[in-house]
Amino acid sequence: MSTTHEVFNQPAPLVGYNLFETNRPLRDALAFNAPQLRTDALHALGAKVGTADMQRHARLANAQGPQLHTHDRFGRRIDEVEFHPSYHALMGAAVGAGLHGAPWGSTQAHAHVQRAAGFMLFTELEPSILCPISMSYAATPALRGNAAVYADWGPKLTSLSYDPALAPLENKPGVTMGMGMTEKQGGSDVRANTTAAMREGNDAWGERYAITGHKWFFSAPMCDAFLILAQAPAGLSCFFLPRVLPDGTRNAIYIQRLKDKLGNKANASSEVEFHGASAWLVGEEGRGVPQILEMGTMTRLDCALGTSGLMRQALSLALDHTAQRQAFGKPLIAQPLMKNVLADLALESEASTALAMRLARAFDHPGDDHERLMARLLTPVAKFWICKRGSHFAQEAMECLGGNGYVEEGGEGVMARIYREMPLNSIWEGAGNIMALDLLRGLRKGDAVAALAHELAPARGQHAALDRIADALPARIEAMASDTEARRLVQDVALAMQAALLAQTAPGAVAASFCDSRLGGNWGHAFGTLGTHNDFDAILQRAQPR
Structure with missing residues (x-):
């Protein structure tokens, strides 16, 4: 019996791969920020979140979302939210990986950096269940303000056991x-x-x-x-x-x-x-406000990590699709203009990863004066800039898939889910203006400007555009009399930091292209406007998910 048509030139799903092993920017950021860190657990997590089974859980948890039951069938008030079993499977995996609180019970020198990398990897699978995971992580330092409560609840907040039951504390393992x-x-x-x-x-x-x-x-x-x-x-x-x-x-x-x-x-x-x-x-x-800000700082870190993870997943989907999809006689990824778009996205993704992981490092060294200042300054910088770039990034990555990227069905539907998720991290825990003003407050205290200059110093001399912005920042900060240009300042601090980090962690093709485009002005107002002199093949090869 003949069929009406044969399906061909449709990409196979991106599934069954190790998200950690193939993420070279993340691995290089780890080597830079935590050189002694053992990555066995991250390899295991990367393999797990790339499986078809976990991707199915992510799809079901979103397709069959939570339902509120205010009363039972007898009229008694219960105020319970019912979740699909896949939600609990995802929560169990995230808690089991220690993403909710493991650093607080660890003596490892790089516990926060390891947890940050794991948080990014899990975000690529499913970001929305990480809301309670992030808040559990952030609550611990604030909860120490009540020693008796912390003594009872602290150990179970770091437990690797997930228990969704509504029960007294003594009856729950975590x-x-x-x-x-x-x-x-x-x-x-x-x-x-x-x-x-x-x-x-x-x-x-x-x-x-x-x-x-x-x-x-x-x-x-x-x-x-x-x-x-x-x-x-x-x-x-x-x-x-x-x-x-x-x-x-x-x-x-x-x-x-x-x-x-x-x-x-x-x-x-x-x-x-x-x-x-x-x-x-x-x-x-x-x-109350200073007390709760301890929690807000941690969740703002997770906003930057989460958006960086979403960028990486959107980029991976775009790269994988265009490598398989033929158009005009060759793979989409081989078309010169598509190369430009994908390389530009790869630069943005790697720069976001580098900045987010540098911020995570600061939380591993609370007793170090410089690192404490970096946590204070880079938290609003990373939260503002990375999250602001997210929605534009997701839209461009979706466009690489064409109409397939806009549908909610099957594997392609992941891109639509990413696009809908992107604005959240920018809004949650302080929108853009709150972050820009917070940076101004931080820069006007103590040795903050000197600390920023110290952070940029290792990359001086590697690109003229980076040197120019590093030279100009102290005077701009000193001269800023009003808040009107606060967003412009936080943007430029973010770009300078990203450029300095890439100069130390990324191959020359990546760092030079980033500085030339973001700081040197050889760039347009949309992704895919890099200059023709860039080494697109080297940038794309580094970013490939498999």
Whole structure:
């Protein structure tokens, strides 16, 4: 029996490959930032997240997203979110890899760098379940503000066991944490919060309060506990709020609805109300913002890591598709203009990886003055610039696949999922203006400008355009009297840092092309506008996923 047509010139799915082994930019960034790091665990994770089975879990967790059940069938209030089993499979894999809190229980010198690399690899598989993973990672340093709570919860926050059950702490081998900061009327201006905290007494966890109010974004609602902000008698304060109280009863947290979001579909984000919910003070009363900023710094690192991971996956899909797809007599990747586009994307991806991993290194050395300054400065820089580039990057990578990239079906649907996910990291944990202003505050303190110059110094003399911007930055920072040009400044600091890092970690073709285009002006306003003198083949060979 004859068929009506034969399917040909359609690429095979990108599956069954090791995401770590084929990611040369990430491996070189690790060698630069953590030269003694053993990478066995990253090799194993890279193999796992590249399997067809894990890709199926990622698809199902997004296609069959979370569902809210406010009441049981008898009318009792339960406020539970039901997830597809694939969500739990992904969570179990991420927790098992230690992405949620392993550095806090490790004595390894490069624990945060290793965790950062793993976070990037997992993001390529499925980013939205990493929301509770990231918040669990970020909660630990802030939670130390209540020694009694930390003593009980800290070990289970670093456990490699994932348990989704809603149960008392003593019945769970491992736990996760979320957060609730913003309210309807305030958004980023958390000092406008109206949620009230009234003292109730003292117990084994310290000062206990009754919380009444709401949170406009409460992520992720099925975590075991949360850090929230509320107005105490002395002012805005940070509180630890468990889902299940020590006596086994459920806390008075009422989920109003789940957010219907553009992307991040596998993760549940919610609106909640508190009706006299029990919570315990973390840190000093009235010092909630500084206390919670410890958590915000870590989640901002993850925003940069996550977007870098998404860029890498979008690039890998584009490279793999164009290597297999024939057009006008040869593979798409062999067409000169497509080479330009792909090479330009490869430069952007590698530069983002280099900057994000350099930031992660700073968290491994909290006692080092220079590294502490780098954490303070590079957190808003990386969060702003990498995340700002993400959406444009994803759109261009999608275009490399043509119409196949725009569909939601099968393996090609990963690109559409990446595109919908990209804006989130730019918005979450402080949008662009918040990050730009935060950098200004950091640069106006102490030895920050000198520390930045020290960071750029090893790359001086390697490209004239990099030298020019490095020379100009101190005077520009000193002369900036208003906030109007803050975005331009954070952009230029990011580009200078990326160029300096590539000069130290990447092959000459990559570093020279980046400096020539991003700093030297030999570039247009869209990807694919590199000058003809660039070594496109060398750049593309380095970036290939298989």
